[in-house]
Amino acid sequence: MQAFISGFFTSLSLILAIGAQNAFVLKQGIKRENIFIICLICAISDAVLIFAGVFGLGSLVQNFSIIKQIALYGGFLFLLFYSLKSFHTCFLRTLA
Numbered sequence: 001m002q003a004f005i006s007g008f009f010t011s012l013s014l015i016l017a018i019g020a021q022n023a024f025v026l027k028q029g030i031k032r033e034n035i036f037i038i039c040l041i042c043a044i045s046d047a048v049l050i051f052a053g054v055f056g057l058g059s060l061v062q063n064f065s066i067i068k069q070i071a072l073y074g075g076f077l078f079l080l081f082y083s084l085k086s087f088h089t090c091f092l093r094t095l096a
Contacts, residue, residue, distance in 0.1 A: 020082065 018026075021042055028038050061067050 020079075 025038055025042055029035050061071060
């Protein structure tokens, strides 16, 4: 029962947090653009990442430093691009 409660509250904390993915899905829902396909892609990508974590991708990344570096810098570049794009969009809207 303790494992169930721990897993439940961990999952709940992940769902309740409004991160970049959730903010994007909410934004698209408000705009009523491609809601189904976006939710489907997000659900599939979440499932793939969960399965990868469960089946040991973390240990693979730790054992091969090149994969770790690609993940680190790839994630950094993605977040940098996404944040600059969002800042640009916000800046253009304040000028309009």
